Amino acid sequence: MTDGGEAVTEDGEATTGNGALPQDVTGALDDGRWTGEKSVEAIVGDVLRDRNETLATAESLTGGLIGSTVTDVPGSSDYFDRGFVTYAYDAKRAELAVPREALDAHGAVSEPVAEAMARGARDRADTSWGLSATGVAGPGGGRDEKPVGLVYVGVAYAAPWGTEASFVRSRRFTFDGDRATIKRKSVESALATLAATIEEDGAETA
Numbered sequence: 001m002t003d004g005g006e007a008v009t010e011d012g013e014a015t016t017g018n019g020a021l022p023q024d025v026t027g028a029l030d031d032g033r034w035t036g037e038k039s040v041e042a043i044v045g046d047v048l049r050d051r052n053e054t055l056a057t058a059e060s061l062t063g064g065l066i067g068s069t070v071t072d073v074p075g076s077s078d079y080f081d082r083g084f085v086t087y088a089y090d091a092k093r094a095e096l097a098v099p100r101e102a103l104d105a106h107g108a109v110s111e112p113v114a115e116a117m118a119r120g121a122r123d124r125a126d127t128s129w130g131l132s133a134t135g136v137a138g139p140g141g142g143r144d145e146k147p148v149g150l151v152y153v154g155v156a157y158a159a160p161w162g163t164e165a166s167f168v169r170s171r172r173f174t175f176d177g178d179r180a181t182i183k184r185k186s187v188e189s190a191l192a193t194l195a196a197t198i199e200e201d202g203a204e205t206a
Helices: 040-051 065-070 089-096 100-106 111-125 179-205
Strands: 055-059 080-085 129-135 150-157 167-174
Touching: 040 065, 040 179, 055 065, 055 111, 065 080, 065 179, 080 089, 080 111, 089 100, 089 111, 100 111, 111 129, 111 150, 111 167, 129 179, 150 179, 167 179
Parallel strands: 055 080, 055 129
Antiparallel strands: 129 150, 150 167
């Protein structure tokens, strides 16, 4: 389906008009932990700088850790614009324009909300990319259908004007560990998902 001219995921299937989101995000991601020789935040920085593109983040369970990790890289001001930390429902609606209907129907930890958060960050900051994370960090708050460790990552891209190639995608993860571990895995998986999506987009548009 489409939303405002953008390709989005449908019925839990990771497919879009711009191709399928890679099922194996990257070979260097092992159960949410980055194992590559170069840090994933540095890789994200390199590809954004090479493409002259910018990033905004929207975070719930990670509480700003994605933005903090991105800015650990010297020179990240070249591509990192801002981060939104939206823990509460009202914050997601006010800061990111997440629809009330999505929150009421699916809850904050869901694919539609992750996608709306990423889109909202991108649009509010007027950046090339929006990256979001929402999930259940624990130790409490989990349910059968949404257990502790369930995380959704959203990625939104604003294509150059007139190309009609903008898209929003999301990916579901399930992690083990304590609260701090789940948050750290969420950060690394979100950045790896972004890097893989940028790489895929570049391959398709080359």
